[in-house]
Amino acid sequence: MSQARTFPRGGVRPPDRKSLSEDQPIRKACVPSFALLPMRQHAGEPARCLVSPGERVREGMLIGRAEGPGAANVHASVPGLIREVLEVVLPSGARTPAVRIELDGEFECTGRPQTARNWREFIRHELLERIEEKGVVGLGGGQPTAAKLRAAGRPQLLLVNGVESEPYLTADHRLLVEKAAEVLTGAQIVASLFELEPAQVLLCITEDRRQTLASAHGQAAALGFRVEPLAARYPQGEEQQLRLALAGGLDALVLNVGTLLAIYEAVVWGTPLIERVVTVSGSAVRRPSNLKARLGTRLRELVEDCGGLAGRPERIVVGGPLRGFAVADLEAPLTKEMAGVLLLGRGELRARGSGTAGEAACIGCGRCIEACPWGLRPLELYHWIREGEPRELRRLGLERCTECGCCAYVCPSRIPLVRWLAGGRWL
């Protein structure tokens, strides 16, 4: 097997702490009594709400039409009565209209025999149409998949991104263990969209998980796909870092494992994106597990599904520990781009015995420069932002920052560099 490949510079090696939920098979979460579906579960503008309070909706029915760039359709994840349309604040801080559906009536999609369609019959246009209509978005970054595929031009490589380099998160890992066939079929669908040879499709997994993913590995080889082991470094799982590690100049399309599964279900079974696998983990939850839950389920219900809290969590994080958002309560609903719900205990905010402390002055140690995968100088950017000098920020290349968090992760003065650098864009 070829030596593990990786991106050229920077990056950090956080403790992966995936052992908490790595071996837990994907479990179906119980259906919520109330589903709160935000109109904005993607990168772009909120979708236009098509329903009003009092209407009845069927499971999988379209309740929000995508409008404008970066928007995607939103479907009802449970059948029932629209109780109200209200404004909610998402964990990311964005305000968006949302629909509250009270569970009522029988399920039409789940538990009923579905007719599988042979995806090879569809022509390219129909495939894209079907993906877009079913509201499929990238489960990593929330970008509408149909738009991404249309804008991909003529890629020479398709990278199946199973790296998942953020600690705690094991959803993609479990998908590769249990649903490798469906994921790889999704990859075949996308490969057919761009007439790619099987050899041009790469399954990207980290080197240390090659044994546990032996079955997926075998199935990929059977289909003629290549398997590329990558170093377990953060942010290897990000699109650009994968291209830097593997593409070597070729034009590569990167798709997350969860997204490919959604594509498969949308194209073959016609089911809209109303469910996703989410990792509920951390020392403050009694039984960390990977739940296949309905979108709109409250985080509180997800945690109760995992045996409830085991002591007061120090911090609740939605998404990964390095890029996720801290939330004050568990009222937020599950949305398309949430990969994890982490209830972190006292000791978990530190990696390997480093102290937690308030923000101190920058001592110019240069660790953030070594950690930055883009070769930027976070401390110089930080100082110029504090002094308010946009001209210097352009000269130093602030626009190349992808807010991966490596600089803030290694900063001994615990300066929230990501917040400062993100703020710097508005100068």
Add this chain to the structure above:
Amino acid sequence: MSYAGIILTWVFANNLVLNQLLGLCPFLGVSRSPAAALRFALASALLMPPFALAAWALERLVLVPLGVPFLQLLVLVLLLVLPLLVLRLRARRPAPAPGIGWYLPQALSSCAVLGVGLLATSAGYGAWSSLVAGAAAAGGYLLAVVVWSALRERLDRHGVPRPLRGLPIALVTAGLMAMAFLAFDELLFKNLLG
């Protein structure tokens, strides 16, 4: 003193800015952009060696034989002023882009250039020594300006407490720079060169 001794002394021990405290106005010109400050320093530096040689020539060949050493200042200032006069009279249209040429008149009037001439003559250097001393002084001046422009970028970036911004922090930084130069005095170079 050997030429090497002169060079080391005039670049480090008697650094024009940080030891003799000459040419401070342009050096501390905090309002200037770094590029303008560097060009101005280069203009001054280019003038120093010829001016030092001219000062020596005037002293040895004109003033002393004529027995009017006290006219040295007037003659040197006239020497400074002539090119200034020519430039000003000939400059019909407004000054071109601020290249080195544009800075020449202002450089002429800075006490760094006149200072070098006076220092060279008062130190009793010969013709070649004056030229070398002028060049070394120019080198020391440029060294100080280049190091100072990098330091100032760091000060601007880090943000200095409110009342110290601008001139005060420039002076304090120059003070600490001068302190760093203190250890490299003439005694050290005399021992070094044996």
Add this chain to the structure above:
Amino acid sequence: MISAPHLHAGPTSRRMMLSVVVCLLPAGLWAVVRYGPPALYVLLASIAASLLTELAIAALAFRRFTLGDGSAALTGLLIGFTLPPAVPLYVPIAAAVFAIAVVKMTFGGLGRNWMNPALGGRVFVMFSWPVFFHASPAAGRADSLLRWIWNGTPGAIGDVSATLLVLGSVYLFVRRIIRWETPAAFIGSFSLAVWAFAGLPHGFFRGDLPLYLLTGGLLLGALYQATDPVTSPLTRVGRLVFGAGCGLLAFLVRRFGPYAEGVAPAVVFMNMLVPLINRLTRRAAC
């Protein structure tokens, strides 16, 4: 608003400062044992003066309490280490006040100064009261290597035991609190210069290396003072150049200057060049 990332690695800057202080304590204790109470008074005076000065300025000028970051205590300790034990108490106090007030707080406090405060204070007193810092004739040949290692020469307090200083620094290297590039280049270039030029009047390549290495505050300067992250370059190449410069200048001042110790002026001079080094090594990766 608590922002990502929610996970951090490596020691905090406060813990780093305190670790350096702890690593210096053995050498400090041994110096007090070796030189008796005068050394203790000097150390206490410089630490107390540093803490009080920072407390006063932080409270009056910045309305903040900044003693928690441990940098004032470290500066006080380092100042004490560079001074001879029998020096009158106004010297450590003046050095500490200058170091904290002028070199550090004037520029805005921890992280904003461009010169190492302890060495700035040391150079300040060195040129204000040179009589205490002239090379004493007693610093003759190093007769037995063992004696140097354990009880040092009548130089500065910090020179008392090279072994304790080096042992202390091992922990700091392992925890990556200090980087190897600067000390390696510093000691390397210094030893090279000593070996080649130290015996100059009698001829090349006859330098007395052990004497120069174990006295004159070299180890203290190279391991604990030149490695101050605030005032050393950001990139590896920069730190190597910085260390080499420190080594050469330290040798120059030590061998040809009238002073017993050349490390402080050398490192202070190189601190002045650090922003220039950072600008020239902008391309370098780390």
Add this chain to the structure above:
Amino acid sequence: MLNLRDNPLLLYALGICPALAVSTRVDNALVMGLLVLVVLMGTTLVMAALEPVLPEALRLPLALVAAAGLVTAGDLFLRTYLPGLREGLGIYVQLVAVNCLLVGRTETGRRRLSEAAPEAFGQGAGFCLGLLLVALVREVLGAGTISLFPVGSFSGTLRIGGLAEQPVRILLLAPGAFLVLGYLAALYNRSRS
């Protein structure tokens, strides 16, 4: 009229080239400050007198030559009456001729005599005051003495007990000049805002 508000020395560091170096003794500073004041006033008078006949291009060159003449005169005066002190000032006396304050004034200062003279006096006096302040701080801390002019029985220098034996000698060197002026300028900024 006589505005001491914006002190040229402390605010824009104008004209500190010759002054800072000699501000190690109070008497030096006094003499240098007065010399600059005299030269400034003299040059202003000359320039104002020749104002109507003077083409624009000749203003700066003529101002410099006039200043050089005045400085040479002042130099001869000092050599005869205060030879010891003059020796201490070294080449910095001649440098007053190209003093940045002077150059700055001829480029930007007001032209008519009624306005130029008071402005020149104001700036000269401000400069002199600033210089005296710097010299006082440097000499007291740096040498532990205050040296003035010997008058009758008064020997000319006041010794300050404690400091005189072990003064902070670095303040007499170049770093001291920068640091003292720097902190005075900071205090000045603070008092103005």
